[in-house]
Amino acid sequence: MLPLRSLFFSLIVLFVYSGYVQASTFESSTDQVKAQLIASVDAVHPGEEILVGVQERIIPHWHTYWINPGDSGLPTTIDYVLPTGSTVGGIQWPTPSRIILGPVTNYGYENEVILLSKLKVPDDIQTGSAFPIQAKVKWLVCDEICIPQKVDLALTLPVVLPSIASGNGSPLIKTAQTTLPTTSPWPYSIVKSENTLAIKVTDTQFKNSNIKNVWFYPEKWGKIVHNAEQPWKISGDTLELHLKSGDEPLATDENLSGILTLTIDGPNGSVTQGYQLAAPAIAIPTIGEIDTKAPDLVLSSALLLALLGGIVLNLMPCVFPVLSIKAIALIKHANHDPLENKLHGLAYTLGILVSFALLGTILIILKAGGAQIGWGFQFQSPLFVLGVAYLMFTVGLSLSGVFSIGVSVMGIGSSLANRSGYSGSFFTGVLATVVATPCTAPFMGAALGFALTQPPAILLAVFLSLGFGLALPYLTLSQWPSLQRRLPKPGVWMDRLKQGLAFPMYAAAVWLVWVLAQQAGINAVAIALGGMVVIAFSAWLYESTKTGIKSIQRSGAGVAGISLWLALIGSYLGIDTSPAAPISNVETSNTFEAYSPARLNELRAEGKPVFLNLTAAWCISCLVNEKVALSQESVIQAFNQADVTYLKGDWTNRDDEITQLLAEFGRSGVPLYVYYPGKNSALKSPIVLPQVLTPDLVIRTIKPSLMREKEV
């Protein structure tokens, strides 16, 4: 049966394809489509504008196509041949419907369609003469198979004096006009983000109307994915429809045009009405776009910024102790062979550079895999947070003198002659990198954000520059013995300083446990603290058995090692890393609301000013900014006065929506502060605030726009 059927259709294809149906009447038919040429008048006046059109009546299950046929197919074309001096406009396309064949979505017409065009009769045409209209019509008609067809239609109208009525023409013209989309009676906006477009239409009646279905038909191919779902919702007065960007996404300043259809349930069944939309998408200008204009300049300043940032990192509370240890070691051995000091400096630098190269490579691989990542993303893993907490605690213990490895810890006074001394320096570099990561974000946000949007080579260059900056102070110190001699003389103060420096490390560990609590719950805190007790025990046992006889030494180290492993494995198994477990620490309070893309879009569609704060519990500078600026009474008051909605997004845990928003601003990590001016403001685009906030700065950002809004 089936081969026969397909043979039958092949014959039709061959037949129709080889010989188009020729006709020269107002009506012409193929096996699938009956076409007729119609006009809005029975006679024409010189200089008059009339409507002409082609009606296609299509047999059941077959269809012809809209101007954008969707995933396949071709739109109907009408080529009018007219007396000289006549002009004809484009086709006025009626609202199409969707024809879905498996994963292929087409836009077209079933049963019947009338394609109208405006026609201007020449002014100089003789009354009493004939006005011939010829239309060469081509369409592709498909059910499961497709047949291209062509007909020639003709219609001749008499040219009459203006005093003589031109008649009513074909009644089909009026029918056709009811199928055309109307211009949208409502205000609407289109908002573009990386992979989606959102259409927002506002009307007070939406919430009471019985909207059953919403669909957007794009006029051009590639702007959206035709067969993707178009989720929609009504919140308040706003109808919001989400579209997935297609293969040829909307360019900057390019209009998204098409037909929005609403299907409304009424007393006589459901009615679908189409509304013509055309507007450029509101896109948030990204730093990335600016970068592409002057990549060299930005690259060099990113490298410089990274280098300076790296140097500043040495002063951070988490890095300073590590660096101090190195510096103290240097003071102790200032009188040793300068070559050895130099080699230590180089080993330390190498350790840092290798670690940064490794981090950069991991980011490159993650990026190539299509993952949404940003700087500081490591801290979104509770296991990583716990690992760093343990590390901070352990370093603290060794600074306090609870234990030391070999002669001492991390290369302090380690015998400079032996090789492990150099590897000690190397790993001190690695350690410095690891402890520096929580502090990189605040200083390095801009440079690392830039790096993450760049090709791998540039990304690595920025990372290595940052690493070199981190290594630079110690490296300089180690390379110039004259500088070493200017350092204070060694003495007991060095031990006291070292012990004192343990406390920032303990504080860092406490903070990390607090972060962990928000990511993995209260049980994780117990596990973390228990783990620390075991680590402290292991360290003490190791240290106190170290000076005994060999067997005690061995069993002490053995027991210490085993309990350490147990602590780590226990923590690994005990921490719930499932993404469902973490709870957001941002809950709507009376001063701020929790961020969601929908809420932001809604506020912006309403034209309300918005202050957006993207933060994370593990981001120290975020917390500082919130404390010293955003929670200040003066700032809260300014927000209230200017009717600014304060939205807070929490990136403590992995959140792709926030990562995407950060990327729109060319950032790869928090904090990010953005002020979106209201619609009455003279400012049109959002303002990105610096990563270090003061109350004054926030108020000044909001207030000028507030004043301008009042003037308008």
Added chain:
Amino acid sequence: MFLHRFYPLTLLSLILSFLAITAVNAEPVIDKPAPLFTGTAADGSTINLADLHGKTVILEWTNHECPFVVKHYESGNIPNLQKQAVAQGIVWLQVITSAPGKEGNVTGEVAQKLNAHRGATPTNTLLDGNGSIGKLYRATNTPQFFIIDPKGVLIYKGGIDSIPSADQSDIGKAENYISAALADIAAGRKIANAVTKPYGCSVKYAS
């Protein structure tokens, strides 16, 4: 002695564990690895895209009964492109995704005869009656093309030329995207028009 090495290593391995979480890219996206597939060819052999690493591969979705495919085969357009590509050392694979009972569904033997009859010389023809390769590449049209570079990265997706019509007379007037792509590949350039609009009949998936 081992402790101060152990900690950084634990941390680095923790970071490395992030690598394991990343998902494989399953959509055909330009400059991203092309989705991998294994399929049965018209000559009965099995084709695994991964085995073609090191060669440029062109996937051509086709359906010999589709008028748009007929346009480009009767005119000699696609057979010429195939000859040129194969001469350039490119692997040209036709893909027939038409489901059993639908237009264009053929056996391997018929597919080979059709090609012989049309003077078409693709490297091979993939029989994708269950639509798995078609859905993997989100193929919607016949004809439609995907080009994968020797590293397995997708470098082109789209149509054959710039004038969507079923008229052979338009071929000469149109910008031929595939011959432009072949020229770019031969010159070692990046394909200028990497994404174009495909036009033609819908791919006849099983409903």
